[in-house]
Amino acid sequence: MPDVPKNVAASASAISVPLSRRSRADEERELVRLAQSGTESAFEELVRRHQNRVFGLVNSILRRREDVEDVAQQVFLKAFVSIKRFDLRAAFSTWLYKITVNECWDYLRKKKVRPLTYESDMSEEQVSRLDGIVSADRPPERADQRAEVKETLEWMLEKLPEQDRELLVLKEIEGFSVQELSEILDLNVNTVKVRLFRARAKLMDVYHRRVGPGGPSR
Amino acid sequence: MEPRDNVNTKACGEYEARLEDYVAGESGGAAANEVVVHLKSCAGCRAAFDAAAASTRFLRVATPLMDRAVDPGPGFARLVMARIRTEANQRAQKSIWRPVVTFAWRFAMSATVALALLIAYASQQPGQTTNDLAQMRSGDLMSDPSDPVGPPTSRDDVLRMVADTDHGK
Numbered sequence: 129m130p131d132v133p134k135n136v137a138a139s140a141s142a143i144s145v146p147l148s149r150r151s152r153a154d155e156e157r158e159l160v161r162l163a164q165s166g167t168e169s170a171f172e173e174l175v176r177r178h179q180n181r182v183f184g185l186v187n188s189i190l191r192r193r194e195d196v197e198d199v200a201q202q203v204f205l206k207a208f209v210s211i212k213r214f215d216l217r218a219a220f221s222t223w224l225y226k227i228t229v230n231e232c233w234d235y236l237r238k239k240k241v242r243p244l245t246y247e248s249d250m251s252e253e254q255v256s257r258l259d260g261i262v263s264a265d266r267p268p269e270r271a272d273q274r275a276e277v278k279e280t281l282e283w284m285l286e287k288l289p290e291q292d293r294e295l296l297v298l299k300e301i302e303g304f305s306v307q308e309l310s311e312i313l314d315l316n317v318n319t320v321k322v323r324l325f326r327a328r329a330k331l332m333d334v335y336h337r338r339v340g341p342g343g344p345s346r
Numbered sequence: 347m348e349p350r351d352n353v354n355t356k357a358c359g360e361y362e363a364r365l366e367d368y369v370a371g372e373s374g375g376a377a378a379n380e381v382v383v384h385l386k387s388c389a390g391c392r393a394a395f396d397a398a399a400a401s402t403r404f405l406r407v408a409t410p411l412m413d414r415a416v417d418p419g420p421g422f423a424r425l426v427m428a429r430i431r432t433e434a435n436q437r438a439q440k441s442i443w444r445p446v447v448t449f450a451w452r453f454a455m456s457a458t459v460a461l462a463l464l465i466a467y468a469s470q471q472p473g474q475t476t477n478d479l480a481q482m483r484s485g486d487l488m489s490d491p492s493d494p495v496g497p498p499t500s501r502d503d504v505l506r507m508v509a510d511t512d513h514g515k
Contacts, residue, residue: 168427168430171427171430172423172424172426172427173423175422175423175426175427176420176423179418179422179423180417180418183416183417183418184414187413187414187416188412193416196416197418197422200418201425201426201429204426204430205426205429205430205433208430263400263403263404265403265407266407267407267408267410267411274411277407277408277411278408278411278412278413280408281404281405281408281409281411281412282412296405300402300405300406300409301409301412306372318363321362321363321366321367322359322362322363322366324366324370325357325362325363325365325366325369325394325398326362328366328369328397328398328399328401328402328405329357329394329397329398329401331397331401331404331405332397332398332400332401333397336397
């Protein structure tokens, strides 16, 4: 591993000071260039800037808190190893999130686990309350009802095919735009939209299948 | 929520992307109007759109309640860098021995191939000699009609050989 050059600031703060007037994107590009030339402190700063988002992304896909830190570390390790091959045409964040998504799926494949596993289906009592929960316009105020809404969404997402689930989680929970998703998942923008639309429709199909055709209605 | 008789109804392929824009609230003006007009005339798209819209509403209500990832904390970056250094050191240690290991493997492979060739040659030699001797004893070699310089078998052959000016060349 190359040593940190003496003329380059050794700490992240020292790096960011001369760059403070530039836009965040330019600043990040500069950090990437420094990291590519072997400046560890620049890479450390990149880790600091993106660690929360990478953690969130790993958590959303794996839904196993005990594995999140390990996988997130692995993501940054891979990014460090291959940063010289990053050509700066795309945003660093997009490139990093692409590594994150791939790492999560590799991890799930190796462990041969599904992203989320529930041992049992919902109880009849829960099913009878589903309609109200799914039709609600805003989050309930009571803690137990909020927990139920959360559980219901997790249950519905669990029933979706993995690709649909991943897309919905990235779009609706992690807040990625369609453009970002197309770059992260290497898909055409139109394909992302079509898949998202189908995934949304399927999510409601999950609900209808569980409660049966012509199920509870208001 | 309205009950649906057929939840598997499919939307028109050419409208799905536009329906996604519309349901996500990312289309407006003429594009939105076009979708609205189409929805009025297409039952398949309307059914799919109703399902997608219901899901989207529910997602907007429920996603803020989802568990967020634990904050990695300020020590995470240092931890990552430490792991990077450890792995880099391990790789460097491995690379010291790599040329030696590679040479050893190549040497072993060459030796194996050479040994196999030697064994093959040695096992073929005695058999071949025995065959040749047996053939000579049986006179097969003498009577080979294709051999132009074989020993003469008759007086005519001897005369023909003497008359042959190029001596079988």
